[in-house]
Amino acid sequence: MIGQNPIFIPGPTNIPDSLRNAMNVQSTDHRAPDFVELFAPVLEDLKGIFKTKTAKTIIFPSSGTGGWEAAIENTLSPGDKVLIARYGMFSHRWIDLCQRFNLDVEIIECEWGTGAPADLFEQRLAKDKAHEIKAVLVTHNETATGVKSDIAGVRKAIDNAEHETLLFVDCVSSLASMDFKMDEWGVDIAISGSQKGFMLTAGLAILAISEKALTLGKSAKSTRTFFDFKDMLNANKNGGFPYTPPLQLIHGLSAALKIINDEGLENVFSRHYRLAQGVREAVSAWGLNLCAKSLDLYSDSISAIYVPTGFNSDELTNHAYDKYNVSFGVGLGEMAGKAFRIGHLGALTDVMVLSGLATIEMAMKDLNYPIELGSGVGAAQEYYRNSSNKVK
Numbered sequence: 283m284i285g286q287n288p289i290f291i292p293g294p295t296n297i298p299d300s301l302r303n304a305m306n307v308q309s310t311d312h313r314a315p316d317f318v319e320l321f322a323p324v325l326e327d328l329k330g331i332f333k334t335k336t337a338k339t340i341i342f343p344s345s346g347t348g349g350w351e352a353a354i355e356n357t358l359s360p361g362d363k364v365l366i367a368r369y370g371m372f373s374h375r376w377i378d379l380c381q382r383f384n385l386d387v388e389i390i391e392c393e394w395g396t397g398a399p400a401d402l403f404e405q406r407l408a409k410d411k412a413h414e415i416k417a418v419l420v421t422h423n424e425t426a427t428g429v430k431s432d433i434a435g436v437r438k439a440i441d442n443a444e445h446e447t448l449l450f451v452d453c454v455s456s457l458a459s460m461d462f463k464m465d466e467w468g469v470d471i472a473i474s475g476s477q478k479g480f481m482l483t484a485g486l487a488i489l490a491i492s493e494k495a496l497t498l499g500k501s502a503k504s505t506r507t508f509f510d511f512k513d514m515l516n517a518n519k520n521g522g523f524p525y526t527p528p529l530q531l532i533h534g535l536s537a538a539l540k541i542i543n544d545e546g547l548e549n550v551f552s553r554h555y556r557l558a559q560g561v562r563e564a565v566s567a568w569g570l571n572l573c574a575k576s577l578d579l580y581s582d583s584i585s586a587i588y589v590p591t592g593f594n595s596d597e598l599t600n601h602a603y604d605k606y607n608v609s610f611g612v613g614l615g616e617m618a619g620k621a622f623r624i625g626h627l628g629a630l631t632d633v634m635v636l637s638g639l640a641t642i643e644m645a646m647k648d649l650n651y652p653i654e655l656g657s658g659v660g661a662a663q664e665y666y667r668n669s670s671n672k673v674k
């Protein structure tokens with residue numbers, strides 16, 4: 283197998299050759315001064331990606347799941363109440379994690395395909411006069427359904443309810459591909475990972491933490507060792523790490539930040555919008571529907587697409603892989619068998635996305651879907667021909 287086909291899963295994403303090369307470095311001593319020179323600017327540049335001036339940025343050797351865990355154990359105690367809505371597989375997994383930490387998890391069940399219910403959060407918080415709810419947890423981009431939630435709206439809901447709760451946001455599949463405004467949205471902990479918008483391998487949980495979260499965390503009674511914010515920040519102060527850092531990945535992240543900033547963060551967002559819009563044009567030309575219920579919820583990093591009734595989306599993704607050696611996202615949780623997903627985040631171009639659309643069209647045709655070959659590709663081509671990436 284030549285192995286040159288792009289992948290269209292929503293993480294890990296395609297790694298540009300320049301980033302693979304950047305990670306191909308010999309091990310060096312992380313206590314030597316050149317580690318500080320590599321690492322300190324990485325932590326600083328990450329603040330720009332989170333759009334924060336005041337938060338502390340932290341990197342743990344872990345996938346995004348470890349970032350969820352770090353947020354919880356550094357700020358909360360067993361029995362603490364948290365409020366979270368379930369509208370997909372990732373919000374569901376975060377709920378499960380909180381329950382295993384013996385938090386008192388209050389869940390608002392939402393239809394999959396919808397996003398964070400700011401109005402219901404506001405109602406619930408307004409009723410919580412004693413301020414028992416310690417944190418509201420929101421998945422910014424629900425990767426299972428291709429739904430982007432309105433974090434500014436959630437912040438407004440908290441403020442309207444005059445509640446002092448912390449706001450934690452999972453931005454694993456949105457950071458560095460869709461706009462994220464930590465300071466403006468008053469986010470207390472933002473959690474991301476290296477293998478999606480940052481175009482690297484999995485292996486880094488990337489967090490930004492507000493002063494408020496750090497202060498409240500001092501009295502948190504959950505056990506923590508590996509993911510202790512305090513140990514990490516103390517070591518980081520001198521440019522170091524409390525244990526052996528994943529050096530090659532940090533080289534990769536340093537290079538990724540350069541690529542992103544060279545393109546320009548706003549241009550990265552507009553490229554993702556365009557790539558996504560081309561996919562959405564194709565979906566509509568096929569006569570299929572997105573899982574996301576309305577336009578304002580459409581994600582620019584991932585589209586989850588219902589297959590017509592009577593078809594099984596798992597067969598489609600399996601067939602695309604077996605016959606054409608191209609990976610698409612399977613339906614997760616409630617979407618299993620009902621929807622497939624096209625990941626369109628990270629290092630992608632128009633041309634790469636068109637190849638994915640052409641492939642899934644062939645796979646659908648092979649399986650007798652009621653679509654016309656070229657219909658989706660043609661719609662995306664028209665869109666890409668007539669729109670441009672650059673915002674400035």
Ligand SMILES: *Cc1c(COP(=O)(O)O)cnc(C)c1O
Pocket residue numbers: 293345346347348372421423424425452454455475484
């Ligand atoms: C990928 C992802 C995660 C983290 O998953 P890991 O496999 O642990 O990196 C968390 N939340 C969302 C929304 C994701 O897309």
